[in-house]
Amino acid sequence: MRPIDFPEPVKALIAELKRLPGVGPRSAERIAVWLLQSPKANPAQLADSLLAAKDAVRPCAVCGFFATESGCDVCDDPSRDERILCVVEQATDVLPLERSGAFRGRYHCLGGKLSPLDRVSPEDLRIPPLLRRIETAVGEIEVILALGSDVEGEATANYLAELLRGRNCKLTRIAQGLPAGGGLEHADGLTLLRAMQGRRSL
Amino acid sequence: MRPIDFPEPVKALIAELKRLPGVGPRSAERIAVWLLQSPKANPAQLADSLLAAKDAVRPCAVCGFFATESGCDVCDDPSRDERILCVVEQATDVLPLERSGAFRGRYHCLGGKLSPLDRVSPEDLRIPPLLRRIETAVGEIEVILALGSDVEGEATANYLAELLRGRNCKLTRIAQGLPAGGGLEHADGLTLLRAMQGRRSL
Numbered sequence: 001m002r003p004i005d006f007p008e009p010v011k012a013l014i015a016e017l018k019r020l021p022g023v024g025p026r027s028a029e030r031i032a033v034w035l036l037q038s039p040k041a042n043p044a045q046l047a048d049s050l051l052a053a054k055d056a057v058r059p060c061a062v063c064g065f066f067a068t069e070s071g072c073d074v075c076d077d078p079s080r081d082e083r084i085l086c087v088v089e090q091a092t093d094v095l096p097l098e099r100s101g102a103f104r105g106r107y108h109c110l111g112g113k114l115s116p117l118d119r120v121s122p123e124d125l126r127i128p129p130l131l132r133r134i135e136t137a138v139g140e141i142e143v144i145l146a147l148g149s150d151v152e153g154e155a156t157a158n159y160l161a162e163l164l165r166g167r168n169c170k171l172t173r174i175a176q177g178l179p180a181g182g183g184l185e186h187a188d189g190l191t192l193l194r195a196m197q198g199r200r201s202l
Numbered sequence: 203m204r205p206i207d208f209p210e211p212v213k214a215l216i217a218e219l220k221r222l223p224g225v226g227p228r229s230a231e232r233i234a235v236w237l238l239q240s241p242k243a244n245p246a247q248l249a250d251s252l253l254a255a256k257d258a259v260r261p262c263a264v265c266g267f268f269a270t271e272s273g274c275d276v277c278d279d280p281s282r283d284e285r286i287l288c289v290v291e292q293a294t295d296v297l298p299l300e301r302s303g304a305f306r307g308r309y310h311c312l313g314g315k316l317s318p319l320d321r322v323s324p325e326d327l328r329i330p331p332l333l334r335r336i337e338t339a340v341g342e343i344e345v346i347l348a349l350g351s352d353v354e355g356e357a358t359a360n361y362l363a364e365l366l367r368g369r370n371c372k373l374t375r376i377a378q379g380l381p382a383g384g385g386l387e388h389a390d391g392l393t394l395l396r397a398m399q400g401r402r403s404l
Contacts, residue, residue: 047249091235
């Protein structure tokens with residue numbers, strides 16, 4: 001009896017899907033089967049959109065957000081405040097901030113966060129263009145570190161704080177504390193500690 | 203200030219990724235960003251493997267597993283026992299069973315499970331070819347229902363049991379009980395109930 005396995009083209013597809021972030025071996029198999037067998041699936045359309053996006057989109061050389069041939073929606077908008085620069089990890093972090101309406105300045109996407117385990121060191125992040133932007137700014141600007149509150153986000157914030165100290169910028173960091181709508185009974189100890197440390201007088 | 207959003211090609215890619223099973227809006231964004239910005243990503247290769255698999259692979263008309271131009275590895279193997287037919291939900295369920303070495307008969311992939319919530323009714327499953335296989339079998343065959351132990355798997359097993367009763371087959375179902383390597387303290391109540399109900403004399 002021959003051992004049964006997926007045909008080669010299916011194995012190749014599963015191998016490619018497994019490389020995607022957050023997709024493990026089982027999800028990859030499940031997605032591949034769905035793509036090849038579900039009447040609702042359209043693998044050709046997914047392939048087309050991959051190639052179209054790959055051709056049309058590149059990181060903006062200034063801010064690192066998605067840019068197309070027609071430019072970068074963030075950098076090309078003259079109504080955005082040039083004196084405030086919000087540093088985020090990923091281009092995807094821009095949209096939640098935009099939707100919140102909490103910010104109307106410029107962005108700088110690092111393209112990742114420091115993580116020795118994943119072999120991400122400062123050279124892998126878009127730090128030199130950040131320094132250039134600060135150095136060439138007219139007048140003092142505010143640099144807001146809007147990084148995650150996980151270990152890697154903290155490490156990245158600390159590294160940047162060290163690096164930017166004494167330069168032509170006022171350095172701030174977004175607050176950590178109780179998330180909106182959550183009671184104290186749902187918050188973990190570290191969140192409560194941060195919320196307590198960050199308390200403000202009324 | 204113009205609202206910021208992903209460029210159209212990125213939005214189209216995210217929309218396609220969101221359609222994949224188990225991929226929500228946030229994962230779709232994360233995967234799209236990785237595909238377009240990570241130096242490790244190769245969106246063209248993913249697109250190629252999608253198109254190659256789509257062209258080369260189709261469900262076997264008999265068993266529903268993946269077949270290519272050169273045929274179906276399960277159905278074309280004469281050394282497999284034709285008198286035992288294992289009914290599974292998905293083509294992906296074949297491989298874990300094969301790896302376990304617990305089965306050397308033939309398979310029948312239903313292509314899903316009954317689920318009114320997802321609008322999957324008996325007409326959406328490969329049930330007519332299953333009935334044909336049982337009717338055209340030489341001598342009595344054993345049909346093993348190897349379906350999941352979730353609500354939909356149970357419903358599908360009950361439906362098939364009702365449908366197949368009295369036909370030219372001996373109907374069995376794989377056992378439910380304590381998973382290997384797990385102590386009683388980790389098992390939920392329903393698992394323990396099933397394990398108790400399925401107890402066997404020694």
